[in-house]
Amino acid sequence: MGFDREEILSSTAGGDELQIEAALRPKRLSEFIGQGRVREQLSLVLESALRRQSPPDHVLMSGSPGLGKTTLAMIIAAELNAPLRITSGPALERAGDLAAILSTLAEGEVLFIDEIHRMARPAEEMLYLAMEDFRVDIVVGKGPGATAIPLDIAPFTLVGATTRAGLLPAPLRDRFGFTAHMDFYETPELEQVLRRSAKLLGVGLPDDGAHEIARRSRGTPRIANRLLRRVRDFADVRADGVIDRDIAAAALNLYEVDGEGLDRLDRAVLGALLKKFGGGPVGLSTLAVAVGEEPETVEVVAEPFLVRQGLLARTPRGRVATAAAWVHLGMTPPPDAFGASLFE
Numbered sequence: 001m002g003f004d005r006e007e008i009l010s011s012t013a014g015g016d017e018l019q020i021e022a023a024l025r026p027k028r029l030s031e032f033i034g035q036g037r038v039r040e041q042l043s044l045v046l047e048s049a050l051r052r053q054s055p056p057d058h059v060l061m062s063g064s065p066g067l068g069k070t071t072l073a074m075i076i077a078a079e080l081n082a083p084l085r086i087t088s089g090p091a092l093e094r095a096g097d098l099a100a101i102l103s104t105l106a107e108g109e110v111l112f113i114d115e116i117h118r119m120a121r122p123a124e125e126m127l128y129l130a131m132e133d134f135r136v137d138i139v140v141g142k143g144p145g146a147t148a149i150p151l152d153i154a155p156f157t158l159v160g161a162t163t164r165a166g167l168l169p170a171p172l173r174d175r176f177g178f179t180a181h182m183d184f185y186e187t188p189e190l191e192q193v194l195r196r197s198a199k200l201l202g203v204g205l206p207d208d209g210a211h212e213i214a215r216r217s218r219g220t221p222r223i224a225n226r227l228l229r230r231v232r233d234f235a236d237v238r239a240d241g242v243i244d245r246d247i248a249a250a251a252l253n254l255y256e257v258d259g260e261g262l263d264r265l266d267r268a269v270l271g272a273l274l275k276k277f278g279g280g281p282v283g284l285s286t287l288a289v290a291v292g293e294e295p296e297t298v299e300v301v302a303e304p305f306l307v308r309q310g311l312l313a314r315t316p317r318g319r320v321a322t323a324a325a326w327v328h329l330g331m332t333p334p335p336d337a338f339g340a341s342l343f344e
């Protein structure tokens with residue numbers, strides 16, 4: 001499969017989680033689990049580009065952190081047999097930062113810009129022209145005497161990733177020929193991710209253990225892999241190394257991941273919403289201050305999963321806890337709680 005178990009095991013010894021994460025990444029589209037529709041659409045886009053022998057359309061991927069956007073960008077380059085350049089929105093502060101990258105791209109190269117919604121405005125405007133005409137305008141001089149010198153660049157494919165597609169300006173969004181929205185994964189898909197990772201890590205993971213970790217992984221492969229490593233530590237020290245359902249449940253309880261996969265931040269958000277604001281509605285920034293986090297962390301990391309679990313609703317007046325949230329935290333929902341009729 002192109003994976004080197006030694007590579008993974010030795011990086012475990014060094015304790016380098018990032019290296020393990022990299023080693024667990026699927027390298028080809030056929031190894032990528034779940035996201036069936038995105039995979040099928042992407043495989044058509046790539047296949048036809050290969051037949052035409054020209055770079056495919058630019059690709060935009062949106063979705064919560066850890067769902068596989070970086071992995072897919074790497075796969076796109078691998079399937080096209082093309083080199084890959086990786087950067088991120090916050091690193092592109094000035095147009096010159098982007099010009100330096102664009103002007104040195106090889107023909108057909110894949111340029112991956114993570115967190116593309118955080119790119120500075122001048123770089124964004126330079127990108128429009130580059131995406132459309134494979135050209136950049138290098139501005140020389142300042143003020144009224146400034147002149148733009150056009151420079152042709154090699155045809156390339158931009159792969160952009162964002163956790164917040166809504167923040168992308170329309171002119172940028174419209175220049176992507178293919179947009180993929182990544183959804184949270186279903187439990188059986190995460191079981192597959194876990195079985196594959198366990199094999200690569202040489203960990204014994206029976207089906208009931210895989211199921212227990214998968215259902216607590218917030219629909220996210222990165223979290224599934226992270227929990228697998230924590231549970232493996234527990235199994236090595238407190239059991240014979242095999243991760244069955246009971247071992248997985250005991251380890252995850254210890255790490256404060258509850259039965260529905262809510263972690264400490266998720267529970268802090270719900271707890272504040274219920275106990276400090278009577279279930280809401282409350283504004284995002286007030287809620288974030290109450291849990292001591294940045295609004296963006298609450299909005300991007302905690303909320304999408306809580307919404308998906310039916311525990312929190314975003315309304316025009318603010319965030320509201322549903323009746324299910326009260327029940328989840330062991331409290332009785334007030335009669336007027338959002339969705340209370342479901343519990344009658």
Ligand SMILES: Nc1ncnc2c1ncn2[C@@H]1O[C@H](COP(=O)(O)OP(=O)(O)OP(=O)(O)O)[C@@H](O)[C@H]1O
Nearest residue numbers: 021024025032033065066067068069070071221222
């Ligand atoms: N479909 C998948 N099949 C198997 N493993 C996956 C899949 N998607 C992601 N993973 C695993 O999850 C980890 C995180 O994926 P990745 O870094 O691609 O997420 P991401 O969406 O780019 O996150 P972020 O936006 O936070 O960087 C990877 O190490 C990879 O091993």
